[in-house]
Amino acid sequence: MMLMTVKGKIAELDAAAMTAARERWDQLTKPLGALGKLEEIGVKLSGIQGTVYPSVARRAVVVMCGDHGVAAEGVSAYPADVTGLMMQNFLKQKAAINVLAAQAGAEVLIVDVGSRVEEKWDGVLHRKVKAGTDNMAQGPAMTRDEVLQAIQVGVEVADDLKARGVEVVALGEMGIGNTTPSAAMASVLIGYPVAALTGYGTGITVEEKPRKIAVIEKAIEVNRPDPADPLDVLAKVGGLEIAGLVGVILGAAANKMAVVVDGVIAGAAALAACRIESNAGCYLFASHLSQEPAHAVMLQEIGLSPLLTLDMRLGEGTGAVLAMPLLEAATRLVAEMATFADLGL
Numbered sequence: 313m314m315l316m317t318v319k320g321k322i323a324e325l326d327a328a329a330m331t332a333a334r335e336r337w338d339q340l341t342k343p344l345g346a347l348g349k350l351e352e353i354g355v356k357l358s359g360i361q362g363t364v365y366p367s368v369a370r371r372a373v374v375v376m377c378g379d380h381g382v383a384a385e386g387v388s389a390y391p392a393d394v395t396g397l398m399m400q401n402f403l404k405q406k407a408a409i410n411v412l413a414a415q416a417g418a419e420v421l422i423v424d425v426g427s428r429v430e431e432k433w434d435g436v437l438h439r440k441v442k443a444g445t446d447n448m449a450q451g452p453a454m455t456r457d458e459v460l461q462a463i464q465v466g467v468e469v470a471d472d473l474k475a476r477g478v479e480v481v482a483l484g485e486m487g488i489g490n491t492t493p494s495a496a497m498a499s500v501l502i503g504y505p506v507a508a509l510t511g512y513g514t515g516i517t518v519e520e521k522p523r524k525i526a527v528i529e530k531a532i533e534v535n536r537p538d539p540a541d542p543l544d545v546l547a548k549v550g551g552l553e554i555a556g557l558v559g560v561i562l563g564a565a566a567n568k569m570a571v572v573v574d575g576v577i578a579g580a581a582a583l584a585a586c587r588i589e590s591n592a593g594c595y596l597f598a599s600h601l602s603q604e605p606a607h608a609v610m611l612q613e614i615g616l617s618p619l620l621t622l623d624m625r626l627g628e629g630t631g632a633v634l635a636m637p638l639l640e641a642a643t644r645l646v647a648e649m650a651t652f653a654d655l656g657l
């Protein structure tokens with residue numbers, strides 16, 4: 313499916329299924345509303361899947377990988393080579409996401425949409441649009457065509473997951489430097505000062521942070537992205553893996569799959585996806601609240617409330633897979649609890 317087709321397929325949630333689900337939640341043997349956000353999750357999943365009894369049994373996390381030209385400006389605490397090293401670590405099942413995805417029962421899909429890795433390792437889905445973005449502090453990170461290609465990669469990944477019966481997708485990513493474009497995108501799309509959105513990423517120092525802020529401000533000044541055009545923002549100050557995740561979100565929503573957002577990079581993708589097609593937001597669940605300051609602002613802008621506050625700042629989809637059992641809890645409660653009628657009340 314191409315982007316225009318995908319956008320057209322993203323429907324509003326099934327209102328009748330949500331009403332029926334709300335009625336059932338209200339009949340379950342508990343005080344009205346006492347299961348809090350779990351009830352909201354359950355009703356939203358019912359709206360996505362069109363049934364009072366949704367399922368999130370089949371799970372996947374998509375780890376989109378891409379490098380960033382802007383890493384040359386010294387905006388990360390780690391060298392760009394770490395992107396490729398971590399991809400090898402994913403393949404050996406030894407990264408944090410492998411451990412947590414195994415616990416959550418989620419399949420891990422590693423997609424190379426834009427890393428600088430030259431080898432084609434087995435176990436990676438090779439869909440490279442280009443070997444890293446260009447340095448956005450000097451010019452656009454990508455062309456508009458490259459953004460569309462990267463989005464298309466994500467859409468096709470989502471279509472494939474749907475064909476294999478996956479019901480819920482977590483958004484993961486790996487790309488040294490990618491908290492920088494994430495903060496830049498948030499600043500442009502929300503109209504918020506860069507300094508208030510920029511964080512320490514992988515752990516730059518307090519002394520180094522003003523430089524990161526200055527690089528982001530320069531990138532915005534040099535490129536003048538149009539806040540009303542999310543594709544322009546992605547092209548000028550975004551990233552290949554971020555665009556890939558936009559495609560996963562749009563493709564998943566078009567296929568009526570639930571999407572769990574991770575930290576600040578997945579958040580940037582979610583924000584862009586909602587600006588491309590506002591109905592996409594109906595399919596999103598926030599997992600955790602990242603330590604990156606842009607994340608809370610993004611979630612508020614999209615209208616999502618995080619389920620977990622674990623002071624995490626890792627990415628890879630780690631927070632998103634941690635939240636999957638909470639979605640499962642909602643599906644079990646609505647299906648397995650007794651109603652007051654069952655008790656003879």
Ligand SMILES: Cc1cc2ncn([C@H]3O[C@H](COP(=O)(O)O)[C@@H](O)[C@H]3O)c2cc1C
Nearest residue numbers: 388390485486487488489490491513514627
């Ligand atoms: C070993 C290691 C594993 C990671 N896994 C995810 N990230 C996370 O950190 C990077 C973003 O932070 P910054 O913008 O400061 O570079 C991304 O790769 C993100 O996925 C990692 C970073 C490192 C160093």
Ligand SMILES: O=C(O)c1cccnc1
Nearest residue numbers: 513575576602625626627
């Ligand atoms: O919020 C995140 O996901 C995050 C924060 C810092 C570095 N990498 C990822």
